[in-house]
Amino acid sequence: MKVLHIGEKGNIEKYAAGNPYLSRLEIIEMPRGLTDIEYLSRAKDADYIVADAISRVSGDLIAGMPNLRMIHSEGVAYDQIDTEAAADRGIYVCSSQGMNASAVAEQTVLLMVGMLRDVVNGDQAVRDGRQIQVKGGYIRSGSLRELSDCTVGLVGFGNIARRTAHLLKAYGTRDIFYYKRHPLPAEREKEYGVQYLPLDRLLEQSDIVSLHLPVTPETEYMADFDFFHKMKEGSYFVNTSRGELVEDDALIHALASGKLAMAGLDTLDCEPVQKDHVLLEQPREISRRIIFSPHIGGITGASFARSMAMVLEDIKTVEEGGRPARAV
Numbered sequence: 001m002k003v004l005h006i007g008e009k010g011n012i013e014k015y016a017a018g019n020p021y022l023s024r025l026e027i028i029e030m031p032r033g034l035t036d037i038e039y040l041s042r043a044k045d046a047d048y049i050v051a052d053a054i055s056r057v058s059g060d061l062i063a064g065m066p067n068l069r070m071i072h073s074e075g076v077a078y079d080q081i082d083t084e085a086a087a088d089r090g091i092y093v094c095s096s097q098g099m100n101a102s103a104v105a106e107q108t109v110l111l112m113v114g115m116l117r118d119v120v121n122g123d124q125a126v127r128d129g130r131q132i133q134v135k136g137g138y139i140r141s142g143s144l145r146e147l148s149d150c151t152v153g154l155v156g157f158g159n160i161a162r163r164t165a166h167l168l169k170a171y172g173t174r175d176i177f178y179y180k181r182h183p184l185p186a187e188r189e190k191e192y193g194v195q196y197l198p199l200d201r202l203l204e205q206s207d208i209v210s211l212h213l214p215v216t217p218e219t220e221y222m223a224d225f226d227f228f229h230k231m232k233e234g235s236y237f238v239n240t241s242r243g244e245l246v247e248d249d250a251l252i253h254a255l256a257s258g259k260l261a262m263a264g265l266d267t268l269d270c271e272p273v274q275k276d277h278v279l280l281e282q283p284r285e286i287s288r289r290i291i292f293s294p295h296i297g298g299i300t301g302a303s304f305a306r307s308m309a310m311v312l313e314d315i316k317t318v319e320e321g322g323r324p325a326r327a328v
Contacts, residue, residue, distance in 0.1 A: 003026065007055055028046060056081075070092040074307050098306075099304075104240050115208075147173050152173055200230055223250065264291045265293070310325075
């Protein structure tokens, strides 16, 4: 079986090491960003494409590979794959759905706790020799908080949000609300320790609001001026999903007005982020109330290992004449 791997060289061998099925694959390594002609020059006869989540797999590339049977994203996203062209030829498109749920959930809780304990500014205070002064300020203001004193609202309730709810329960979070298009049955809500609320009520009642949604025409820039206006005064905002869910000007206004105490962002609109990004050009009174991380929530070694196990399992299923479990 011949596999065209588009992405970081060696990822399949590294993260699938020890999987006995790996030895059956002939892997052609090629970096992202090449032309379709370049890919076809070396891998025209490949049976499978495994591509990282930001690599484009075009209709022309699909059309030029007569033996192609399946295209598998290394990540959860598959929006860079021409699914219509694949469907026209009966080629499976698969996503590694769930591979990073634990990792992103941990990043979500890290940002929540980081905001509640003001870790970035505390770190800087120690480096500046102001440890005792800043500690005294926290004591006098009583501004540092615990998750057990908070109500958290999860907007979207897929794999990542469910894992986040599990972690929040371990922290003794006071209440965990969720919003999705179709509420869960009561027994599932009890299992996850969550309560359904319509979006407007969730925003009004939550001390921390966390986004867990894909980008669609309905969700793009949903965190707009109206969204933040409905949140509690002095609340906290987390985004570990996609930057395109958030309207940057609305977020800046919410921070400047005091509607938001802080924001924790693992992802921004317009990635790769450059130094002139609007959120990086804010005055100190706003910038000190944002925690950034470089979109690393889902890229742990364990999540990559889970992804490659999924990829090889789906290849094996197709080879045996079945439908891959992760076909989208």
